[in-house]
Amino acid sequence: MSEHAASASAMAGFIAGLPKAELHVHLQGGASVETILELSRRHPHEGIPTDDAALREFYRFTDFDHFIRVYMDVNRLVKSADDVQSLVSGLGRDLARVNVRYAEVTVTVDSHLQAGIEPDALAEALTRGRADSLAMHDVEIAFTYDINGMDGHAGAERTIAWAEQFMPAGSTGFGIGGPEDGLPRRDYAPYFRRAREIGLASVPHAGETTGPESIRESIHALGAVRIGHGIAAAKDASLIRELVERGIVLEVCPTSNVRTRAVASLPEHPFPVLRAAGVRVTLNTDDPGMFDTDLVREFAIAHEVFGIDAEGLAGLARESVLASLAPPGTKARILAEIDEFAAGGPPA
Numbered sequence: 001m002s003e004h005a006a007s008a009s010a011m012a013g014f015i016a017g018l019p020k021a022e023l024h025v026h027l028q029g030g031a032s033v034e035t036i037l038e039l040s041r042r043h044p045h046e047g048i049p050t051d052d053a054a055l056r057e058f059y060r061f062t063d064f065d066h067f068i069r070v071y072m073d074v075n076r077l078v079k080s081a082d083d084v085q086s087l088v089s090g091l092g093r094d095l096a097r098v099n100v101r102y103a104e105v106t107v108t109v110d111s112h113l114q115a116g117i118e119p120d121a122l123a124e125a126l127t128r129g130r131a132d133s134l135a136m137h138d139v140e141i142a143f144t145y146d147i148n149g150m151d152g153h154a155g156a157e158r159t160i161a162w163a164e165q166f167m168p169a170g171s172t173g174f175g176i177g178g179p180e181d182g183l184p185r186r187d188y189a190p191y192f193r194r195a196r197e198i199g200l201a202s203v204p205h206a207g208e209t210t211g212p213e214s215i216r217e218s219i220h221a222l223g224a225v226r227i228g229h230g231i232a233a234a235k236d237a238s239l240i241r242e243l244v245e246r247g248i249v250l251e252v253c254p255t256s257n258v259r260t261r262a263v264a265s266l267p268e269h270p271f272p273v274l275r276a277a278g279v280r281v282t283l284n285t286d287d288p289g290m291f292d293t294d295l296v297r298e299f300a301i302a303h304e305v306f307g308i309d310a311e312g313l314a315g316l317a318r319e320s321v322l323a324s325l326a327p328p329g330t331k332a333r334i335l336a337e338i339d340e341f342a343a344g345g346p347p348a
């Protein structure tokens, strides 16, 4: 092996072994081929491939519209509380494989309610999936509930009303996702106020496909402590200053941004600009099953494309833990794991 190949493989081992946390991953978009196979075999009449090779082919997106169609098809497979439990425990298994120790998983409550799952059964399914994930894979999962912007205020009301009555242990965040255009964040302030009242932190998507204004509104009207994506901040020096001063964290998802064409290419991604400006940034996958990525891949991109060394990568892993909504004991445990691993030395 050449010296270069040896050091590349040492870095790959470092990234794979580094204990990590993930703050932005969607339950349905996170489903791997393995998990979808379990569901497609459970519901063989939905027309989704039930063998591995055909499903992998089905998952190979030709463009963004194709991605949306596949996403809707996969949604059709989630019909029962057992399906939701399978999604959560399957995600726990997949996260364990890339040494994610803790994850905040976004659940689009209303899409499950609209599929006919009873509200109490949904809460129980999340609880069972979370317990499976901890017991079988040693991955601690927390939940963020997001308003699907496409469903407007009626969907937002159903989401917060469910959380107020049914949310299970391990619920930590409240967000909004889906299209940003034409959905001013300030209009959703009452739902976020109610969420904060029941202890859910405000973690909305903003500045993914629209400009800096949606990020400002998320901070001022929704009380955001973190922003999903937030990459549009890179275009606005005064917003960057505000993010730095307030310590607001961006949940950045590089592969997702390129796959959805929010960013033209990885080398043009604003992650390094935001990081150099002192903004608190974290690395995330968004929809790893559908975007064919995982957190190891995102850390590898940070090294290979953004030029971040092993010490910097360990710093990013720590930042995700610090910026998480995990209990203090969980944070301390994972930070100690990261320190111990990183002390083993970055690759030469």
Ligand SMILES: [Zn+2]
Pocket (backbone or CB within 6 Å): 024, 026, 177, 205, 228, 286
């Ligand atoms: Zn997202």
